Amino acid sequence: MAALRRALARLSFLRSSARVLLTGRKTDLCKPSKWTRVPFSSAASLAVGGLVSLCAVPFKQVEPLSHDSLIRRAASLVTDSSSTFLSQTTLALIDAITEYSKAVHTLIALQKRYLDSLGKLTQAAEDSIWQVIITQRAKVNDIQDECKRLELMWVAAVSLCETAAEAAYVSGADHASVVLRTNIQVAQSQMEETRKLSMDADKKLSETKVMEVERMSQHAASLESGNDEEEIPEAYLRED
Structure with a gap:
């Protein structure tokens, strides 16, 4: 039971961290925040790192080639x-x-x-x-x-x-x-x-x-x- 409580607490902590990051301003996502300096577990680091990398890579929609081109x-x-x-x-x-x-x-x-x-x-x-x-x-x-x-x-x-x-x-x-x-x-x-x-x-x-x-x-x-x-x-x- 103690292990289950710790897992639920960790999952609740991850959800609250992601909610704070997603509801913040877009410019704040690209800036290093205090969350990136907190020693998270491996799962938390992956979540935050993925959001930062998505911010750094520009998305460009590739238009389909036409017959004329x-x-x-x-x-x-x-x-x-x-x-x-x-x-x-x-x-x-x-x-x-x-x-x-x-x-x-x-x-x-x-x-x-x-x-x-x-x-x-x-x-x-x-x-x-x-x-x-x-x-x-x-x-x-x-x-x-x-x-x-x-x-x-x-x-x-x-x-x-x-x-x-x-x-x-x-x-x-x-x-x-x-x-x-x-x-x-x-x-x-x-x-x-x-x-x-x-x-x-x-x-x-x-x-x-x-x-x-x-x-x-x-x-x-x-x-x-x-x-x-x-x-x-x-x-x-x-x-x-």
Whole structure:
């Protein structure tokens, strides 16, 4: 019975303490009061500490996401991924076109060297240079095929970005749409500058081919004239 009386007295004390704390002003709840300095039991300390901690943490009600906000977020993600796809294909195509231009210039140098050596080198040396030219031409063709493949991918990336930018604008993600359209313009500008390199290389290669045809014709004509000059004395000898 004595233990029961002590338990009831402790429970009554806890109830009266909580009632005093709850009926006080809100500002008093956040300030350390005399109750927090009283050596309560473990249960009393938990009750008072819980009230103080609730006072210190601000409560904010989270509003449910609307369909429009979810669509705008999805549109922004689409623009980010589309922009990454465009930047990667642009870099790959620029590297391929640059490599193609270098390979074409190397081929031009080899062809000029071969034309300059016509009639000056042995047949074995000319054949060696010609084999190098054939190998370089095959390399140029392979890189050109790779450029065509990457260009198709780049065009698809641009089209995808334009569609994503339009979708972002319609959904209300204006900033994402503007950023993506800017990235499209930058990529197109970079490609225009890079294409000038390949166009210049192709132009010089065409000029070299024309030069090759002229030099080969002149060389063949010189060989024929030389053979005719050597055969004339024999014809006169036969007539004699």
